[in-house]
Amino acid sequence: MASLxxxxxxxxxxxxxxxxxxxxxxxIKDYAEPEFEKLARTLIQIEGxxxxxxxxxxxxxxxxxxxxxxxxxxxxxxxxxGLVLIEEAINAALKAVKDVVNTALGFxxx
Amino acid sequence: MRAIYSNNNCLVFAxxxxxxxxxxxxxxSNYDETTDRNAQALQRKFDSxxxxxxxxxxxxxxxKNNQEFYESASVDLTALKVRAEGIYxxxxxxxxxxxxxxxxxxxxxxxxxxxxTDKPLTAAQIQAVGEMGPDLSMDCDVAFGAExxxxxxxxxxxxxxxxxSIKSMFNQLFGAIMAAELAxxxxxxxxxx
Numbered sequence: 001m002a003s004l005x006x007x008x009x010x011x012x013x014x015x016x017x018x019x020x021x022x023x024x025x026x027x028i029k030d031y032a033e034p035e036f037e038k039l040a041r042t043l044i045q046i047e048g049x050x051x052x053x054x055x056x057x058x059x060x061x062x063x064x065x066x067x068x069x070x071x072x073x074x075x076x077x078x079x080x081x082g083l084v085l086i087e088e089a090i091n092a093a094l095k096a097v098k099d100v101v102n103t104a105l106g107f108x109x110x
Numbered sequence: 111m112r113a114i115y116s117n118n119n120c121l122v123f124a125x126x127x128x129x130x131x132x133x134x135x136x137x138x139s140n141y142d143e144t145t146d147r148n149a150q151a152l153q154r155k156f157d158s159x160x161x162x163x164x165x166x167x168x169x170x171x172x173x174k175n176n177q178e179f180y181e182s183a184s185v186d187l188t189a190l191k192v193r194a195e196g197i198y199x200x201x202x203x204x205x206x207x208x209x210x211x212x213x214x215x216x217x218x219x220x221x222x223x224x225x226x227t228d229k230p231l232t233a234a235q236i237q238a239v240g241e242m243g244p245d246l247s248m249d250c251d252v253a254f255g256a257e258x259x260x261x262x263x264x265x266x267x268x269x270x271x272x273x274x275s276i277k278s279m280f281n282q283l284f285g286a287i288m289a290a291e292l293a294x295x296x297x298x299x300x301x302x303x
Contacts, residue, residue, distance in 0.1 A: 031289055035282065042278045054271035058257075059220060061230030063275055065239075066216050069209040070279045073286040076209075080138055080202045080290040087137040088296065094134065110133055 004047050009040035021082060028081050035074045042067055139200040141294040148190050149291065152210075153284035155183065160277040163268065173221045174264030177246065180218050184244050187211045206287045213283060215244040215255070217276060222249075222263035224256035231255075 013036040018025045046067065050060040098110040159179050163170060170176075191207045194200050216239060219225055224245075225235070238255035245254035249261045 035286070038278065038282050042275055042282070045275045045278070049271045049275070055269050056225075056227040057230060058225035058227050059269055059272060062216050062220050062225055063272060063279075065231060065236060066213045066276070066279050069213050070283045070286075073206045073209045073283045076202045076206050077286040077290040077293070081293040083138040083202075084293050084296055087135060090137075091134045098133075 003051070004040075004044050006037070006040050006044060009043060010037050013039065017078070021078070024082055024085050027085055028078055031081065032074075032078055035077075039067070039071055039074065042070070136199060138202065139197045139294060141291060141296075142193075142197055142200075145190065145194060145197075145203060146288055146291040148186070148193075149284050149287040152183070152186055152190070153281060153288070155186070156280040156284070157277060160273055160280070164270065164273045164277075168267060171221075171267035171270065172264065173218075173266050173268075174248070176221055176268070177248070177264075180214065180221075180244060181246050183214055184211070184246060187214065202290055203287060206283070206290060210280075210283050210287070211243050212240050213279065215239045215242070217268075218244045218246065219250075219255060220272065220276075221266065221268045222256075223266040224250035224254075224260065224263070226257045229257075 010033075014033065017028075017032055017036070021028055046060060046063045049055050050057070055063070094110055101110055102108050159176075163176075187207060187210055191204060191211070194203045194207055197203075219239065222245075225231060235255040235257070238253060242254045245251050245256070248264050250256035250259060250263055252259055
């Protein structure tokens, strides 16, 4: 059985996340990169103790489920950061047209 | 050409009407200091407990000696969720707290050795754990994701080799809750560090 490699795992996770977050990636990567590395290290840790038969197959599968949940929580944090960026972009756009719109309408809409 | 220009202006105004209605748009809740502080307290609580388990004797690894910690942690997570549910547009944090609670349920199952030794978890077990949360009784219960109903699991021990991974996962999970909370401070990048 081929063992997991930290670099391969991190590279795959980063490539997948970059594709999803596209132009927003530079703002998110400072948080995401070290977190993906931590996720990969824990996966390797679980694989290591299972390969050395220090834990049962049942326990290993529980740890993997826990790891999936941890990954989801990290991705949710990334999603939250993305939402904040989108929100800031929308509000900046609204602010940019505020005077023009309010003047044109004759009352303060924005 | 003039007509197109005019139509575009109408579109811009319509869009502004749609997305505004007030002076700004909010897609995610505001920063909540209590959530941030309580998530940090939980991270410390789990980390401290798991570090002490790593260095404890066999007696310390028994479920009966950890049951009180699991009960307390479960109460803390419920309190964190109740608060999070009261905050506008806070779905992400609520989901993260649910994931932490599910991981606590898995930790309890591991400590009571309620899963098979030679087979991975089934889809039904995974679903039961997610839906029911931690089973804080002394028994293994199929309804909570155990492989079989088994009474009196107090003497069962947590596998010491698994503790470092469990510790890393809880640290990272609570760290993710804090990171999402800090991101909600918006604009003030220095405060996110």
